[in-house]
Amino acid sequence: MPNVPSSRALDLLADHLTANARVTVLTGAGVSAASGVPTFRGEEGLWKQHRPEQLATPEAFARDPRLVWEWYDWRRQRIAACRPNKAHEVLAAWSERYTDFTLITQNVDGLHERAGTHNVLRMHGSIWEVACWTRCAGSPLRWRDETVPLPVIPPRCSHCDGLIRPGVVWFGEAIEPGILMRCREATRCDVFLTIGTSAVVNPAASLVQEALERGAYTAEINLEATPASSLVDHALRGPAEIILAAVNERLGRLCGSGGSR
Numbered sequence: 001m002p003n004v005p006s007s008r009a010l011d012l013l014a015d016h017l018t019a020n021a022r023v024t025v026l027t028g029a030g031v032s033a034a035s036g037v038p039t040f041r042g043e044e045g046l047w048k049q050h051r052p053e054q055l056a057t058p059e060a061f062a063r064d065p066r067l068v069w070e071w072y073d074w075r076r077q078r079i080a081a082c083r084p085n086k087a088h089e090v091l092a093a094w095s096e097r098y099t100d101f102t103l104i105t106q107n108v109d110g111l112h113e114r115a116g117t118h119n120v121l122r123m124h125g126s127i128w129e130v131a132c133w134t135r136c137a138g139s140p141l142r143w144r145d146e147t148v149p150l151p152v153i154p155p156r157c158s159h160c161d162g163l164i165r166p167g168v169v170w171f172g173e174a175i176e177p178g179i180l181m182r183c184r185e186a187t188r189c190d191v192f193l194t195i196g197t198s199a200v201v202n203p204a205a206s207l208v209q210e211a212l213e214r215g216a217y218t219a220e221i222n223l224e225a226t227p228a229s230s231l232v233d234h235a236l237r238g239p240a241e242i243i244l245a246a247v248n249e250r251l252g253r254l255c256g257s258g259g260s261r
């Protein structure tokens with residue numbers, strides 16, 4: 001049985017999640033770990049001896065598009081075989097429960113959407129989208145492609161016959177300004193939760209700080225300590241899928257007993 005926070009710690013978080021709370025959640029690879037999607041920094045992060053930071057860059061793609069696409073094809077196959085876990089399910093339920101709810105995710109796997117979550121802001125794009133590498137005039141900015149496995153690697157643009165690339169934001173690339181602006185707006189909230197992210201990559205990490213400055217109650221759910229742990233009001237140590245299920249159960253009980261949530 002993994003370590004889980006005390007009952008009191010879970011109550012404390014549930015107490016802040018009142019019916020009218022404006023809730024913003026930031027998620028990272030940790031929420032998908034229980035579904036079987038490897039995190040980057042975990043033991044399974046390596047692929048054929050390559051570190052993700054060496055593959056998920058425009059330079060790596062320019063150098064060896066086949067290698068980068070082989071890695072993405074492997075990840076797409078793996079993710080396609082995974083299902084949303086309890087963490088995704090609870091967050092999807094909260095996206096219905098709270099009128100003002102935003103889920104900001106760094107994940108590209110699409111599991112929040114598959115769980116039925118409303119109002120998802122994808123900071124780093126989607127592994128299920130692709131774009132023309134040269135952004136040729138005939139092609140849309142990006143389009144959906146859920147074919148697994150890919151029949152031809154590297155895949156080609158049907159408009160210019162050049163390369164297409166995964167529709168994700170790589171290391172060293174900028175987050176879409178419109179998305180970033182909406183993420184920043186969402187830090188104006190009552191409760192800001194950061195879940196399953198190592199919180200080392202900016203601007204995701206700075207969102208916690210912004211939420212704090214704007215007066216939100218902030219909490220972190222993670223297996224281990226991160227740079228955000230010392231910033232937040234409340235750090236809960238343990239698996240997201242177990243902690244979220246336990247907090248959600250408390251919310252249900254409080255509702256059922258005629259509580260104010």
Ligand code: NAD
Binds near residue numbers: 042241
């Ligand atoms: P990360 O790999 O850097 O960190 C994962 C974090 O999750 C760690 O802090 C770890 O302690 C925690 N964690 C692991 N299992 C957990 C669990 N069951 N419950 C709670 N916490 C758990 O991931 P990151 O911070 O999201 O940054 C990596 C970048 O790589 C992201 O920007 C993302 O785009 C990309 N990425 C995405 C996926 C995905 O879509 N699922 C997977 C790997 C990496």
Ligand code: ZN
Binds near residue numbers: 133
């Ligand atoms: Zn093209």
